[in-house]
Amino acid sequence: MGATDAGTTSSGDGRAAGARAGARLRAGATGGLVALAALARASHAGPTAMVTAMSAAVLVAASAPAVTVVVATAAVLTGQLSVGWSNDWVDARRDHAAGRVDKPVVVGALEVGTLRTAALGALSVCVLASVATGLLPGLVHVAAVASAWAYNLGLKATAWSWAPYAVSFALLPLFLVLTLPGAPLAPAWLVAGGGLLGVGAHVANVLPDLDDDARTGVDGAVHRLVRRRGRAAALLLAPAVLLAAVVVMVTGPLIAGGAVTPAPAALVVGGLAAVTAVVAGALGLVAPRSRHPFTLSMVVAALCVVLVVDAGRSVAGA
Numbered sequence: 001m002g003a004t005d006a007g008t009t010s011s012g013d014g015r016a017a018g019a020r021a022g023a024r025l026r027a028g029a030t031g032g033l034v035a036l037a038a039l040a041r042a043s044h045a046g047p048t049a050m051v052t053a054m055s056a057a058v059l060v061a062a063s064a065p066a067v068t069v070v071v072a073t074a075a076v077l078t079g080q081l082s083v084g085w086s087n088d089w090v091d092a093r094r095d096h097a098a099g100r101v102d103k104p105v106v107v108g109a110l111e112v113g114t115l116r117t118a119a120l121g122a123l124s125v126c127v128l129a130s131v132a133t134g135l136l137p138g139l140v141h142v143a144a145v146a147s148a149w150a151y152n153l154g155l156k157a158t159a160w161s162w163a164p165y166a167v168s169f170a171l172l173p174l175f176l177v178l179t180l181p182g183a184p185l186a187p188a189w190l191v192a193g194g195g196l197l198g199v200g201a202h203v204a205n206v207l208p209d210l211d212d213d214a215r216t217g218v219d220g221a222v223h224r225l226v227r228r229r230g231r232a233a234a235l236l237l238a239p240a241v242l243l244a245a246v247v248v249m250v251t252g253p254l255i256a257g258g259a260v261t262p263a264p265a266a267l268v269v270g271g272l273a274a275v276t277a278v279v280a281g282a283l284g285l286v287a288p289r290s291r292h293p294f295t296l297s298m299v300v301a302a303l304c305v306v307l308v309v310d311a312g313r314s315v316a317g318a
Contacts, residue, residue, distance in 0.1 A: 034109065035109075035110070035114070038104035038109035038110045039085070039104075039110065039114075039118060041104050041109075042084060042085055042088045042103070042104045042105065042110060042115060042118075043080070043081050043084035043085055044080075044083075044084035044087065045084075046295070046298070047080070047084075047298060048077070048080040048081060048084055050298050050301070050302060051076065051080050051172075052073060052076050052077045052080060054301065054302060054305040055072065055073055055076040055172065055176055056069060056073045056076075057305055057309055058173065058176050058305060058308055058309065059072055059073065059176055059179070059180075060309075061308065061309040062176075062177065062180055063180075064179060064180055065181070068133065068179050068180070071129055071132050071133055071179075072129075072133050072137075072175075072176060072179045074125075074129045075126055075129035075130040075132075075133065075138075075141055076141075076172070078122045078123075078125040078126040078129060079122075079123075079126040079130070079141065079144070079145040079148075081118075081119075081122040081126075082119050082120075082122035082123040082126055082145065082149070083145065083148040083149065083152065085115050085118045085119035085122060086115075086119040086123075086149055086152050086153075087152045088103055088104070088105055088110075088115050089105075089112060089115035089116045089119055090152045090153060091103075091152070092105045092106075092112045092115070094216040094217075094218070097215065097216050098209075098212035098215060098216055100212070123145070123149075126141075126142075126145055127142055130142050130145075130175075133175075133178075133179040134178065134179060134183060136178055136183060137175050137178035137179045137183065140171055140174055140175040140178060141171070141172075141175040143167075143171055144167070144168045144171035144172055144175060145168070147163075147164040147167040147168045147171070148164055148168045150164050151164035151165070156218060156220050157217065157218045157219055157220055158219075158220060158221075159220070159221050159224060160221065161202065161206075161220030161221045161222070162199050162202050162203075162220075162221045162222075165198035165199055165201060165202035166195040166196075166198045166199050166202075167195070167198075168198060169194040169195055169197050169198025169199075169201070170191045170192070170194045170195035170198065171191075171194075172194060173186050173190045173191060173194045173308075174186045174191055177190070187252065188252075189248055189249070189251070189252025189253070189255065190249075190252065190308065192248050192252075193245050193248040193249045193252060193304060196241055196242075196244050196245035196248060197242070197245045197297075197300070197301045197304060199241050200238050200239075200241035200242035200245060200277075200297055200300070201294065201297045201298065201301065202222070203222055203234060203237050203238040203241065204238040204242075204280060204284070204293040204294040204296070204297040205294045205297075206220060206222040206223070206234075207222065207231075207234060207235065207238070207284055207288065207293065207294075208288070208289045208290060208291050208293075208294070210222070210223060210226060210231070210288075211289075222234050222237075225237070231288065232285070235281060235284040235285050235288070236281060238277075238280060238281055238284060238293060238297065239277045239278055239280055239281030239284075240281075242273075242277035242280065242297055242300045243274055243277045243278070245300070245304060246270055246273040246274050246277060246300065246303075246304060249270070249273075249304040249307045249308065250266055250267075250270040250307060253266070253307075266307055269303055269306050269307055270303075270307060272303055273300050273303035273304060273307075276296050276299050276300050276303065277296075277297075277300050279296060280292075280293040280296035280297055280300070281293070283296065
């Protein structure tokens with residue numbers, strides 16, 4: 001073979017090797033994007049984004065310093081990510097048994113080990129960011145996240161399954177207000193309203209999974225209520241608790257400010273929240289396995305945050 005032939009072969013081999021390397025890079029990039037998309041789904045992206053956005057809105061409404069808004073919001077985001085990922089990590093075997101094809105770990109898009117690493121990594125960042133806002137608010141937020149982890153690690157299958165939701169949702173506004181200058185305490189109505197929203201969200205979240213949970217041994221508070229009082233009792237409980245939260249959020253600032261009647265804007269937003277809570281209950285009755293009632297419960301929470309934003313400085317006890 002001549003020198004020309006050898007050079008041509010060498011050049012062809014080089015192009016082939018380059019093409020293979022490029023294909024590997026493209027496959028790696030595609031695989032990375034697929035893994036990121038799967039991690040986003042496993043984080044329970046909707047609730048995570050909504051809770052994070054609502055937290056940022058409360059801080060901005062309370063005139064928190066920009067640094068506080070960024071750090072506290074980062075703490076909330078990473079805390080929510082850790083809770084979502086730990087949920088899918090801990091429940092992987094149960095989700096496989098129930099055939100939950102909506103879960104990335106069930107369809108093979110994620111490994112259990114990846115979820116575990118992501119959850120623990122997010123939790124570590126959450127602890128650091130929380131403490132960076134101050135020792136007291138940091139401890140409060142860590143307690144809120146620990147409560148949510150306790151639900152994932154076993155409390156969900158007990159009569160106290162509602163408690164982590166109540167505790168975590170109540171501690172979140174307490175944490176946010178404590179990050180403000182002077183570390184004020186959040187008003188009681190805000191903490192109570194948060195706790196009620198948490199319980200309502202818990203009931204709405206569990207209802208579509210009652211049958212799957214029964215097959216996999218989960219027997220929480222809602223499951224016990226259904227067994228003793230029937231499914232209708234649980235379906236009515238969610239909107240009732242959400243309505244109670246709306247009442248607290250509407251009347252709380254009034255009582256704190258000594259007003260007699262709510263502002264027109266508060267009446268409109270409160271009315272929308274109340275109607276949304278009722279619609280969530282009605283959807284639960286006609287479509288027991290639908291997840292729309294839980295989505296609507298988060299909409300109620302968002303509307304309640306609008307009430308908090310409208311209340312402005314009163315969230316800091318002013």
